[in-house]
Amino acid sequence: MKNNMKISSAVIKRLPRYRRYLMELQKKNVDRISSNELSSLIGYTASQIRQDLNNFGGFGQQGYGYNINSLYKEISAILGLDQEYGMVIVGTGNLGQAIANYTHYYKSGFKVCAMFDVNPKLIGLRINDIEVLDYEDLDEYLKNNQTDIGIVCTNMSSAQEVVDKLCNGGVEGIWNFAPTDLIVKDGVALEDVHLSDSLHSLAYYINRNRQNQD
Amino acid sequence: MKNNMKISSAVIKRLPRYRRYLMELQKKNVDRISSNELSSLIGYTASQIRQDLNNFGGFGQQGYGYNINSLYKEISAILGLDQEYGMVIVGTGNLGQAIANYTHYYKSGFKVCAMFDVNPKLIGLRINDIEVLDYEDLDEYLKNNQTDIGIVCTNMSSAQEVVDKLCNGGVEGIWNFAPTDLIVKDGVALEDVHLSDSLHSLAYYINRNRQNQD
DNA sequence: GCATATTGAAAAATAATGTTATAATAAAGA
DNA sequence: TCTTTATTATAACATTATTTTTCAATATGC
Numbered sequence: 001m002k003n004n005m006k007i008s009s010a011v012i013k014r015l016p017r018y019r020r021y022l023m024e025l026q027k028k029n030v031d032r033i034s035s036n037e038l039s040s041l042i043g044y045t046a047s048q049i050r051q052d053l054n055n056f057g058g059f060g061q062q063g064y065g066y067n068i069n070s071l072y073k074e075i076s077a078i079l080g081l082d083q084e085y086g087m088v089i090v091g092t093g094n095l096g097q098a099i100a101n102y103t104h105y106y107k108s109g110f111k112v113c114a115m116f117d118v119n120p121k122l123i124g125l126r127i128n129d130i131e132v133l134d135y136e137d138l139d140e141y142l143k144n145n146q147t148d149i150g151i152v153c154t155n156m157s158s159a160q161e162v163v164d165k166l167c168n169g170g171v172e173g174i175w176n177f178a179p180t181d182l183i184v185k186d187g188v189a190l191e192d193v194h195l196s197d198s199l200h201s202l203a204y205y206i207n208r209n210r211q212n213q214d
Numbered sequence: 215m216k217n218n219m220k221i222s223s224a225v226i227k228r229l230p231r232y233r234r235y236l237m238e239l240q241k242k243n244v245d246r247i248s249s250n251e252l253s254s255l256i257g258y259t260a261s262q263i264r265q266d267l268n269n270f271g272g273f274g275q276q277g278y279g280y281n282i283n284s285l286y287k288e289i290s291a292i293l294g295l296d297q298e299y300g301m302v303i304v305g306t307g308n309l310g311q312a313i314a315n316y317t318h319y320y321k322s323g324f325k326v327c328a329m330f331d332v333n334p335k336l337i338g339l340r341i342n343d344i345e346v347l348d349y350e351d352l353d354e355y356l357k358n359n360q361t362d363i364g365i366v367c368t369n370m371s372s373a374q375e376v377v378d379k380l381c382n383g384g385v386e387g388i389w390n391f392a393p394t395d396l397i398v399k400d401g402v403a404l405e406d407v408h409l410s411d412s413l414h415s416l417a418y419y420i421n422r423n424r425q426n427q428d
Numbered sequence: 429g430c431a432t433a434t435t436g437a438a439a440a441a442t443a444a445t446g447t448t449a450t451a452a453t454a455a456a457g458a
Numbered sequence: 459t460c461t462t463t464a465t466t467a468t469a470a471c472a473t474t475a476t477t478t479t480t481c482a483a484t485a486t487g488c
Contacts, residue, residue, distance in 0.1 A: 008443080008444075010443095010444065010445090012415055012418050012419075013411070013415060015414070015415075015418065016408070016410065016411035016414040016415060017395075017408075017411060019414070020393065020394070020410075020411075034464080034465065034466085035465080035466075036465085042395075043395075044445095045445080045446060045447085047445090047446065047447065047448090048445065048446070050465095050466065050467075050468095051445090051446095051467095051468095054466090054467065054468075058466075058467060058468095059466095060465075060466050060467080061453075061454065061455095061465080061466070062451095062452060062453040062454060062455095062464080062465050062466040062467075063452090063453055063454035063455055063456095063463080063464050063465050063466075064453090064454055064455070064464085064465070064466080065464085065465065065466080066466090078418065079414045079415075079417050079418045079421075080417040080418055080420060080421035081414060081417060083417075083421070085417065085420075093315070094308075094311060094312040094315040094316065095312045095315075095316060097308060097312065098308040098309045098311065098312030098313075099312075099409075101307070101308040101309075102308065102309060102409060103413075110413060110417075148420065149416065149420070172420045172423060172424070173416045173417070173419065173420040175412070175413060175416055179234065180234070181231075181256075181257070187423050187427075188423075189416055189419035189420050189423060191412050191413070191415055191416035191419070193407065193409065193412055194230070194231075195313075195316060195407065196230065196234075197227070197230035197231060197234075198389070198405055198407055199317075199324060199389060199405070200229070200230040200233070200293045200295060201226055201227060201229075201230060201293075201405055202363065202387045202389055202403055202405035203293050203294040203295060203297075203299065203324075203387070204226050204229065204292065204293045204294055205226075205387065205403035205405070206294060206299075206362065206363070206386045206387040206403050207293075207294035207297070208403075209386060209401050209402075209403060210386070213401075222475070222476075224475080224476065224477095225476095248433080248434060248435090249434075249435075250433095250434085258477095259477075259478070260434095261477075261478055261479070261480095262476090262477060262478080264434090264435065264436070264437095265436090265437090265476095265477080265478090268435090268436060268437075272435075272436065274434075274435050274436080275434080275435070275484085275485060275486090276433080276434050276435040276436080276483065276484040276485050276486085277432075277433050277434050277435075277484065277485035277486045277487090278433080278434070278435085278485060278486065279433085279434065279435080280435090
């Protein structure tokens with residue numbers, strides 16, 4: 001990274017998006033792109049793109065633009081996607097299973113190593129070749145298996161207890177799908193996916209559009 | 215609403231969260247709360263809470279605070295959650311099934327009326343009592359069944375085509391889970407849930423924390 | 429009726445984004 | 459080789475968006 005200044009979360013949220021577009025360009029065998037071309041593709045202004053990237057280093061070349069392969073690699077490295085992550089999923093309902101399948105399908109450095117549930121009907125099953133273990137054994141598992149990310153797919157009422165266990169077990173990040181706000185140990189990253197909040201925002205905009213038509 | 219001024223999306227994104235906390239307070243039979251108490255609960259500053267709510271009207275009373283039941287109802291109405299929404303899911307893989315189950319479980323005004331897929335093995339199945347129909351018949355279905363929201367759970371390459379069909383079929387909102395950016399018809403609301411982007415941001419923060427420890 | 433609590437609303441402060449200007453440099457063409 | 463053009467990096471500035479501060483107004487509760 002270029003310097004120690006804190007990068008705003010607005011920038012960080014844009015990085016995965018840059019990366020997605022660069023991946024597409026790679027697939028099309030494009031090998032260079034200017035901030036202007038990227039701008040018309042992604043929709044951010046060219047200067048914002050240049051400024052965003054400049055937070056991390058001067059990846060472009062004057063008169064040339066950005067080399068797609070190397071910029072892709074740089075952004076991947078900034079995001080930490082050049083590394084492997086061991087994950088566990090707690091809560092093996094439909095959503096948990098879907099996430100297991102999702103990360104399985106989008107092969108990458110993120111690997112679900114185990115799943116946990118309290119439901120005896122699920123314990124012992126294999127989903128995408130991942131065993132569903134008894135939630136009782138989560139502490140023990142974390143003690144013996146270094147785990148980077150805990151994925152919370154439980155209901156609201158169990159979520160905080162699960163997160164406490166995960167944090168104490170040494171995970172570095174929580175990916176939370178439970179519809180509640182969680183407290184994590186200092187130094188643990190938290191990323192929420194609040195599906196109901198998302199759906200409710202959508203409802204707001206639908207209604208606003210309806211009202212504008214009157 | 216108080217006036218015609220456009221409300222910023224930052225405010226809209228907070229509304230579902232206010233509503234969640236108010237729901238919890240209702241369950242605990244609390245009947246009033248001040249912006250200060252709400253603040254220490256939710257984590258936003260008291261003045262932000264007051265200002266957010268004031269965008270839509272003066273729901274509080276000086277010297278008293280906010281009545282929880284009525285504020286809950288107000289926010290629900292602002293979000294359009296006092297209404298019913300008919301939805302279809304396109305793409306009946308694990309994620310599509312999980313979403314179907316999710317909205318089924320969190321009973322509310324959002325009802326999945328049909329699911330669509332191209333996979334003959336899935337067509338004809340019933341998931342949570344919702345029939346999986348042939349994607350070929352989507353246009354026909356939309357013509358005959360007024361549908362408010364289209365949920366896109368396909369892969370990246372099919373997503374835009376699906377969205378075009380949904381928009382032409384008259385949906386008012388798209389809830390997109392495909393890992394790509396979509397173009398919607400004017401007047402149609404779009405809400406993205408980019409799971410991979412979310413996971414990648416998490417990876418960034420995990421790595422930043424790691425580096426800070428050195 | 430008075431002290432206190434609390435909102436609503438305006439103003440001020442801060443943060444984020446967008447624009448402009450310029451020097452440096454690579455690419456492309458004469 | 460030299461010149462022109464394209465384009466980034468960087469800084470300064472402008473604008474817009476968001477958050478915080480401040481304080482008058484008003485309801486509550488003793």
